[in-house]
Amino acid sequence: MLGLSLFLSGIAGAVIAGSFEDFGDDPIGPRFVPQVVCCTISFLGLVLAIGEMRQRESAFPNIRRYRQSLRELDLRPLRTIALAFLYVCLIPLIGYAAATLVAACLVIWCFGRRSPAVLVTTATAAALVYHVIFVVLLGVYFPPGRWFDIAGILSSLITGA
Amino acid sequence: MDILSGLAVVFSDPLVLLAVVLAAFVGVIVGAIPGLTAAAAIAMLVPLTFHLPPLIALAFLYVIGKAGRFGGSISAILFNTPGTAASAATMIDGHPMVRRGKSGKALKVAAAASMFGDFFGDLILILGVALIANYTEKLGPVEYFAAYMMAFLVIGTVISTSVVKGMLSTLFGILLGTVGLDPLAATPRYTFDNLELESGIGLVPLLIGIFVLSEVIEQSERRNAKQTRWVDQDVTADKEGQRLTWAEAKACLPVASRSALVGSAIGLLPGLGSAVACFVAYGMEKRRAPNAAEWGSGTVEGVAAPESANNAVSGPSMIPLLTLGIPGSTIAAILVSVFMIHGITVGPAIFRQDHDLIYALFASGLLGIACYGAIGFFAGPAIGRFVARIPPNWVYPFIFLTAIAAAYAPRNNLADVLLMVVAGIAGYGMRKAGFSTAALVIAFVLSRGAEESFRQSLLISNNGMWIFLERPFVIGCMVVTAVIAMSTMMRRRRQSNLPRE
Numbered sequence: 271m272l273g274l275s276l277f278l279s280g281i282a283g284a285v286i287a288g289s290f291e292d293f294g295d296d297p298i299g300p301r302f303v304p305q306v307v308c309c310t311i312s313f314l315g316l317v318l319a320i321g322e323m324r325q326r327e328s329a330f331p332n333i334r335r336y337r338q339s340l341r342e343l344d345l346r347p348l349r350t351i352a353l354a355f356l357y358v359c360l361i362p363l364i365g366y367a368a369a370t371l372v373a374a375c376l377v378i379w380c381f382g383r384r385s386p387a388v389l390v391t392t393a394t395a396a397a398l399v400y401h402v403i404f405v406v407l408l409g410v411y412f413p414p415g416r417w418f419d420i421a422g423i424l425s426s427l428i429t430g431a
Numbered sequence: 432m433d434i435l436s437g438l439a440v441v442f443s444d445p446l447v448l449l450a451v452v453l454a455a456f457v458g459v460i461v462g463a464i465p466g467l468t469a470a471a472a473i474a475m476l477v478p479l480t481f482h483l484p485p486l487i488a489l490a491f492l493y494v495i496g497k498a499g500r501f502g503g504s505i506s507a508i509l510f511n512t513p514g515t516a517a518s519a520a521t522m523i524d525g526h527p528m529v530r531r532g533k534s535g536k537a538l539k540v541a542a543a544a545s546m547f548g549d550f551f552g553d554l555i556l557i558l559g560v561a562l563i564a565n566y567t568e569k570l571g572p573v574e575y576f577a578a579y580m581m582a583f584l585v586i587g588t589v590i591s592t593s594v595v596k597g598m599l600s601t602l603f604g605i606l607l608g609t610v611g612l613d614p615l616a617a618t619p620r621y622t623f624d625n626l627e628l629e630s631g632i633g634l635v636p637l638l639i640g641i642f643v644l645s646e647v648i649e650q651s652e653r654r655n656a657k658q659t660r661w662v663d664q665d666v667t668a669d670k671e672g673q674r675l676t677w678a679e680a681k682a683c684l685p686v687a688s689r690s691a692l693v694g695s696a697i698g699l700l701p702g703l704g705s706a707v708a709c710f711v712a713y714g715m716e717k718r719r720a721p722n723a724a725e726w727g728s729g730t731v732e733g734v735a736a737p738e739s740a741n742n743a744v745s746g747p748s749m750i751p752l753l754t755l756g757i758p759g760s761t762i763a764a765i766l767v768s769v770f771m772i773h774g775i776t777v778g779p780a781i782f783r784q785d786h787d788l789i790y791a792l793f794a795s796g797l798l799g800i801a802c803y804g805a806i807g808f809f810a811g812p813a814i815g816r817f818v819a820r821i822p823p824n825w826v827y828p829f830i831f832l833t834a835i836a837a838a839y840a841p842r843n844n845l846a847d848v849l850l851m852v853v854a855g856i857a858g859y860g861m862r863k864a865g866f867s868t869a870a871l872v873i874a875f876v877l878s879r880g881a882e883e884s885f886r887q888s889l890l891i892s893n894n895g896m897w898i899f900l901e902r903p904f905v906i907g908c909m910v911v912t913a914v915i916a917m918s919t920m921m922r923r924r925r926q927s928n929l930p931r932e
Binding site: 409410 | 855
């Protein structure tokens with residue numbers, strides 16, 4: 271499957287590269303290198319696919335084995351990946367500090383800590399520490415959240431504005 | 432001598448001294464934590480050094496790389512788990528020494544051999560780099576392209592367990608490097624009308640995703656709630672076998688010297704790195720040792736050889752970076768981004784434009800070696816006990832949070848964070864499928880320069896592609912590549928033909 275995917279991806283990449291506009295004066299233009307690389311990827315993908323087919327017991331994919339491996343699939347990495355995307359989506363909506371608080375809770379939970387008190391305490395401390403280090407000390411700018419922004423609310427409470 | 436003025440610069444600036452000492456501690460501890468590599472730590476810390484003066488930023492990250500290579504030996508020896516790939520060979524004799532109650536001796540040998548190898552490599556760097564830069568300044572795009580192709584082919588054939596997957600990893604890296612505007616014609620390539628992609632794929636988010644987030648994803652698969660320590664064994668202090676005697680040190684000296692030579696030679700070639708050097712040196716020394724039968728059961732020479740070799744890679748791996756702009760290792764590839772961020776162009780001209788900075792960096796490296804050597808020699812067991820107590824289930828959540836912030840910090844752009852997440856998923860997938868993330872990163876860094884030099888060569892050529900066969904340097908690169916590729920394939924074939932036990 272992997273080899274076949276690479277074979278087809280390489281061909282797709284080469285076809286897309288064929289659409290690049292060529293205004294340059296050099297003999298080969300902007301398409302040559304991407305097309306050569308994609309064709310080589312395609313060729314090596316084919317080599318990999320042939321190797322995979324040789325290692326298989328039969329010429330046809332074993333559907334039962336694929337179903338079995340899907341049932342046994344470990345969801346923990348998928349959880350971490352989903353959490354990363356969630357964190358990226360939350361930052362513009364609720365601000366960096368609040369998004370970090372939520373993400374810290376969830377990621378510590380993903381790595382095995384289940385006590386609510388530990389989760390909330392640690393996540394709150396983490397959000398504060400990261401806000402201080404990155405926003406206050408290093409001057410990294412995070413725009414305020416579209417829905418609400420904890421950091422902005424806290425700053426206005428502190429300054430009295 | 433230039434290095435003396437470099438040392439004067441370093442010792443006259445307390446902030447540089449502080450950065451070097453701190454980097455030595457950070458590097459040793461990060462290297463000692465299984466699963467965390469110096470490359471991952473450096474990738475995360477790069478954005479934090481943007482606002483620092485160039486020397487402090489470069490010295491800090493450079494010394495972390497050196498100390499991290501040594502730090503991996505602590506977990507290899509004490510926990511039988513290499514902290515980095517470079518210390519995998521150290522495990523073979525290092526851990527049996529622990530089981531025989533000689534953990535202190537093993538750590539002292541590792542520290543001394545690492546220092547020796549690293550000093551040796553840095554000596555080659557300091558004495559040789561300016562001479563090589565004088566020569567490489569005369570090279571043109573044809574020779575540069577030959578050097579890039581040699582790097583791609585060597586990386587592709589050596590760095591991965593499978594040649595096909597190694598070459599595919601390299602090709603992916605080259606392809607990623609073509610995303611953005613074409614270097615000569617400014618044509619958008621693979622941008623899909625997305626403005627963010629027109630400036631290309633950012634190196635810092637890619638590095639953080641590939642090295643850091645992919646590790647976090649992999650660790651989330653391995654870690655469970657019941658696991659509160661890295662290893663299920665106690666690192667207890669042993670009363671006997673703590674000392675390294677002068678006779679033992681003398682016996683290790685010729686072993687460390689030859690291994691340092693091997694490591695330095697491997698460090699000069701882009702892409703090979705410490706992981707290759709440690710095994711080559713171990714195998715070579717075992718074959719010639721009079722007590723070869725004892726190797727593998729806990730000999731001091733069996734620890735000295737790989738440690739000297741893997742640290743000797745560090746200095747010479749900077750030579751292709753500084754003289755040709757070709758990083759010789761993953762850490763050197765990351766340092767390219769630091770040079771670029773501070774407006775310094777790597778290549779032979781660096782010795783004219785930033786001469787004082789470069790020699791101050793070399794001096795920082797020498798000081799860093801002394802620092803991590805002292806830390807390892809006197810505090811190695813304590814560091815091992817400290818690492819053994821860190822709950823892994825706390826480390827990786829904070830690495831996750833730091834990775835997100837570090838990817839955002841360089842350009843204050845959420846698109847970089849999204850790119851980092853995608854790179855993390857790709858890096859995790861690559862590890863699972865047996866591809867090489869290091870090959871992808873190095874090829875990505877080299878991609879643009881390789882394409883520019885290739886197209887410039889054809890522009891100046893009267894003979895089309897034949898220009899590449901008209902230069903002796905090109906023929907030399909082809910011969911070196913062929914020798915390395917053939918010897919790698921023969922070694923792998925011999926290993927696969929060995930009878931299974």
